[in-house]
Amino acid sequence: MHLFLLIGLVAFSIMAVLSRDLLKSAISLAVASIFLALVFFHLGAVYAGVFELSVVAGLITVLFITAIALTRNDGEVAESKRHRIVFPLFFLALAVLDILVMRKLLGQIPAIQGAGSGTFSQVLWNQRTFDLVGQVGAIFAGVLAVLALFRHDSPKGDSHE
């Protein structure tokens, strides 16, 4: 089950990269996010799964589709046709290398028992408080950047250069 979910995740990621239509790419990315969320649920990471499903598969896909719709007329970019040949070769080489390295590692890494760290809310609010400050800062910076980029110039043309 876990293996099938991981294969689905990689397959839809490849579709997102290779698809010629940007809309299909964005939707493939959303499906890959759904597979990743299912992997998280399967591993017991419920909060991360819910976040992945709602924010990445939902919000980021909406952002992508909005951007694609706004740039639809100019969206055609002639990608090289060599990707059809180069990407499978690259992926095959990567997969073979990956399998060789991971087979070598099999049984080599000792299992380390971590200390149980309490409930999710204790970890998030007590241990990782500084991360939350950073998150607020990142969201604020993102909002300011989007506002600055979509700012309309004043009619007199006296905006700062």
Add this chain to the structure above:
Amino acid sequence: MNNLWILNMGFVALLIGIGLYCLLAMKNTVKLLIGVEIIAKGVTLALVASGYARDNLMLAQAMVITVIVIDVAVIATALALIISINRHTKSLDVSKLTQLKG
């Protein structure tokens, strides 16, 4: 449990490889962002898989949420930048962005 971690890490390497290929080979700016997104997926999978293997899933999830929130801010800013550039150049081709070229 350790073998499951190695299996997950194998797929993490594949995801990061696919994302890097996308960043290096594609010319469409939206596709480049999709590459960044795929790399972020690999990173979040690595965090959760490591948390699961070390029996410290709560800390891993807290860090995944941080990664996702920062990822959203980055993607929103980058897409706004792409739309803004598109209004000037009427193209999404990254090879046409040569105005700052010395």
